[in-house]
Amino acid sequence: MIALTSFFALPVLAQSYPSKPIRFIVPFPPGGGTDVIGRLLAQKLTAALGQQFIVDNRVGAAGRLGTEYVAHAAPDGYTLLMTTTTTIITAPALFAKLPYQSPQDFAPIGPIVTGAMVLVVHPSVPARSVKALIALAKQRPGQLNFASTGPGDTNHLAAELFQIRAGVQMVHVPYRGAAPATLSVVMGETGLMFSNIVPVMPPLKSGKVMPLGITSLAPSPMLPEVRPIAEQGLPGFEVENLYALLAPAGTPSDIVRRLAAELRTAVQSPDLKERLQADGSRIVTGTPDELEKTIVAEIAKWSKVIKTAGIQAPY
DSSP: HHHHHHHTTTHHHHHHOOOEEHHHHHEEEEEEEHHHHHHHHHHHHHHHSSEEEEEEEOOOOGGGGHHHHTSSOOOOEEEEEEEEEEIIIIHHHHHOOOSOTTTTTTEEEEEEEEEEEEEETTEEEEEEEHHHHHEEEEESSTOOEEEEESSHHHHHHHHHHHHHHHOOOOEEEEEESHHHHHHHHHHOOOOSEEEHHHHHHHHHTTTEEEEEEEESSSSTBBBTTBBBBTTTTTTTTEEEEEEEEEEETTHHHHHHHHEEEEEEHHHOOOOOOHHHHHHHEOOOOOHHHHHHHHHHHHHHHHHHHHHHOEEEEEE
16 A cells, blocks of 8 residues: 555646745846746746746846755755856856756756857957958957956857867956946957847947857847858857756656646747747757756866866856
8 A cells, every 4th residue: 555655646746736836046136138038937837837936036146146045945846946057057167166066956847048149349350250350360369359248157158169169369358247348349448259149239230349150050030141150160169048947956757847848838839939039049948858968068068168268267
């Protein structure tokens, strides 16, 4: 009888979940890209599962505070993490010590979207293609400078990968956030940067910065005329911000599977798909196992870049 009861325990658990509101941890401030995606997804999952998904912005340490909170939360399916490349991939690659381990401390549920970046230059930089920029950088080693939103941020690492793959040397100029970094290129204080597409669209449209290439393997719907960097002399060059849903490690597998199924349905719904794509995001679906493999592979990739470039954790 005991064995029979245990056999039926997991299906019963799946049928009863969720029985109370679910905390949806977003480790970044309200209004940012992660928060917007998280709130859109929370609305869909609330309707699908019949329990409120309550968005909780636990901000601090560039997203690591909220990530740590979920890593140590009860593995019961009632605390979930809206995560990004920054917190779950590049932070583990950059910091020797973190208050969580990735992916070991988490139960991957599924990917949501990826977001490509665009390489832009100030009009004064005499290059209108990736190949021309590489040639220019080789002619002027250590003279071109590039902006980033901060040391170790994804756009900084994209530039470091670019330098490694292209065999060039440029100067890194870090800023505190996207706005001042973008403005530095617009004003000509720095020559170029890898930028998320949405923040740089106004200066792109006005001609204050020039686009040279997209960091995804396929063109972006927002900039269909801009060719991927991978097609301009750096085959396989790919950098995309991943947004995904995780739970604490040890969360029952049937709950993970149910959440994964509902997540796939949500991101493929016409209204949510249209809203996300309008911001330049590419819808991604996959199983929990596939997401874990992606995280492991990306940590290995960026660990190598960080070691080769000699990047030190900012603090």
